[in-house]
Amino acid sequence: MLRRIQSGEANAILSWKLDRLARNFDDGGKIIGLLQRGVIQEIRTFEKTYLPTDNVLMIAVELGMANQYVRDLSVNIRRGIREKIRRGIYSSKAPLGYINEPRLRTIEPHPVFFPKIKRVMELFATGQYSLTAIQKELAAVGIVGNLSRKPLPLSSIGNFLRNPFYYGVFLHKGEMHQGIHAPMISKKTFDEVQAALVTVGKPRKKRGEKGFHFLNFATCATCGHCITGERHTKRSGRRYGYYRCSHKNKLPHAADRSLIPEEKFAEEVKRNVALVTIPDDWKDKFLAQIELWQNDEAQARQSRIDRIKAELAALKTKIDRLNIAFTEGGIELAEFKELKNPLIIQKTVLEQQLTKVEKGEASPIEPLKNFILEANQAQKWVFENNWLEMKSFLQNVGLNRQIRSQTLTVSFKKPFDSLAKTTLAANQAASESERNSIWWRRRELNPRPKSTNQPRLHAYSR
Ligand SMILES: [Zn+2]
Structure with missing residues (x-):
């Protein structure tokens, strides 16, 4: 702007306030000089007009004060930001949410x-x-x-x-x-x-839905390719849905390339879900047992709380010591950060654990209870033929889902794997009483836990 005024493009400045022109003394001095020599004939601000005939001292003082104010402000802002951060306030634009x-x-x-x-x-x-x-x-x-x-x-x-x-x-x-x-x-x-x-990784290409429930759900046991769906129209005009391996080359496993009718595939899904369900009466029996354990749990929880609190206190002492060492010049900034950052993460994790334990979320009994309720819920989905829920349930509890000779096999995660074994054994039982004893058997192998042990039901494999 000054260069353009000097070259004669303009001869006056319009500014909100004089301090807007006073980023530093160099600029301020130049402006005063130009005004004094009449190159700038007028500086007009919101409050005042400055002319070449005005007392230059007043303008210099005003500019000087503005300059000092700006300097103080930036120091204050930096100090303010540091102080905020020290108090744990993130000092930028708030993240999403x-x-x-x-x-x-x-x-x-x-x-x-x-x-x-x-x-x-x-x-x-x-x-x-x-x-x-x-x-x-x-x-x-x-x-x-x-x-x-x-x-x-x-x-x-x-x-x-x-x-x-x-x-x-x-x-x-x-x-x-x-x-x-x-x-x-x-x-x-x-x-x-x-x-x-x-x-x-990177986004995948979109796929046509074609109205199949179980696309991107299972893989071919022979070649590992995805099982896909396709529709065929019979001469009668009726349309049928089939699943098949998406492998392009037909030779390596001709036996498994047969089309699996949609209904047959759905039955396979249902059969697998049924393996990891718990019937209502057994749900009630297990929950009753769990209630007994919950008393012991309370004691165990208190001792966990005490332990986490002790760990936290030790961690805080460490962090304080680091802070003191740094402020007294005992360690370099880089070293300070390197030592401190993992401690802060550890502290955050511990504090979250503490809240969880205090709220009872970290209780080993809770997951067990959830497991029983979940497996019981799955049984309802089987009865209702709720395919979407069954699909996402199998995706949750099974590591992979493979098709071989029109049969779906799921590798169940713990503890669902043991539940599947129990169900299989119970299904093969000859009589009701034998079935009952199979359901109970593992439970008898699992004595009532000591307060420090994680409780186990039969369904937890040993
Ligand atoms: Zn295949």
Whole structure:
């Protein structure tokens, strides 16, 4: 601007305030000089007009004060940011699902988007969703680009899923800080999200749905290719659905390339789900047993709480010692960060564990109870022919699902694997009493647990 005034393009300045012209003394001095010599004939601000005939001293003082004010301000802002971060307040734009609280200058959960984003995170953590699916999910709940109003680009979704802010910490200039904001997910879920990011990789191509329930569900046991569906129209005009291996080359396993009728495939899914269900009467018996254990549980929980608290206290002492060592100049910044960051992560994890244990979520009995309820729920899906629920249930409890000679085999995860064995044995039992004894047998092998042991039902394999 000064160069253009000097070359005669303009001879006056219009400015909101004089301090806008005083980034530093060099510029201020030049402006005063130009004004004095009449090259600038007028500087007009909102409050005042400055002319070449005015007392230059006053203008210099005004500019000098403005300059000092700007300098103080930037120091104050930096000091303010440091202070905020020390208190655990993330000092940038709030991540998705949070808002910058304007009055307290903290970061708070967004009343509408927080639960929605949380759900999306948890879905992604299951590893069964692609980034494109997450993109759609986010767009569906109204999370789109600020300006474009289009779905967020996949790269921003990747960054969003990698942000450790969501489990309660944040990085500032390479240093890890524990935030005071409400975490959206646990460290465990965050780790699962990271693992899912690796496996999902780049977005997959869309596939036609063709009205099949079980596309992308099972693989061919012979060659490992995906089982796909296709429709055939008979001469009568009736359409039939079949599943088959998607391998292009027909020679290597001609035996298994036979088409599996849609209904037969569905029956196979149902047969597998039925293996890992618990009938109502057994659910009640197991839950009664669990209730007995829950008393012991309370004691065990208290001792866990005490242990975590002791660990936390030790960790806090370590962190304090590091802080003192750093402020006293005992260690370098790089070393300080390297030593401190893992401790902060550890502390966050422990604190989350503590909350969980205190709320009873980390109780070993809870997963057992959930397992029984889940297996009982699965039985209802079998009765209702709820194919979608059966499908996602098998995807949850089975590691892989393979087709060989028109038979579906699922490798069940623990503890569903033992449940499947028990069910098979019970199904082959000759009489009701023999069946009962099979259900009970493993339970008798599992004595009532000591308070420190994890309780086991028969369904937990030994
Ligand atoms: Zn195959």
